[in-house]
Amino acid sequence: MSVKNKIKQFLGERGITAYQFRKDVGIAQRTAYDLYNNPEQLPSSTVLSKICDTYEIQPGEVLEWVPKGKKPEKEDSTQTPQSENPQANQSAIKNQVQPSSQLQRTLPKEAA
Numbered sequence: 001m002s003v004k005n006k007i008k009q010f011l012g013e014r015g016i017t018a019y020q021f022r023k024d025v026g027i028a029q030r031t032a033y034d035l036y037n038n039p040e041q042l043p044s045s046t047v048l049s050k051i052c053d054t055y056e057i058q059p060g061e062v063l064e065w066v067p068k069g070k071k072p073e074k075e076d077s078t079q080t081p082q083s084e085n086p087q088a089n090q091s092a093i094k095n096q097v098q099p100s101s102q103l104q105r106t107l108p109k110e111a112a
Contacts, residue, residue, distance in 0.1 A: 004039040004064050007051075011036065025054045 011021050022032035027047055034041045043051065048059055055061075 002066050002068055003042060004066055005035055005042055005062055006039070006064050007035045007043075007062050008037070008039070010062050025050045 007021070011018065016024070018033055018036040021036065022029055025032070025047070027050060031043075031047060035043055035047075042063070048062070051057070051062055052059055
């Protein structure tokens with residue numbers, strides 16, 4: 001997908017929490033946190049209209065088009081750089097530390 005959301009960056013620049021974002025815009029908790037935590041998650045046209053109306057912004061302030069083959073703007077310094085070598089990418093992914101809330105989902109079924 002070549003369009004990413006920049007909601008986390010947008011809110012961070014304004015000192016707005018994900019909770020306050022949800023309350024301000026009037027959207028479901030799941031929708032707000034999915035948009036905040038996952039740049040791949042795109043808002044529906046209705047949600048995008050609510051965001052733009054609430055903060056009086058253009059859609060481009062919370063959405064970014066990324067040309068194929070290019071990475072989106074870096075949102076935080078904890079992301080691991082991607083290599084051109086697919087094996088190096090898989091190795092880097094395996095070596096990333098995951099929050100404990102995600103560990104159970106990534107364990108084999110017999111270990112969970």
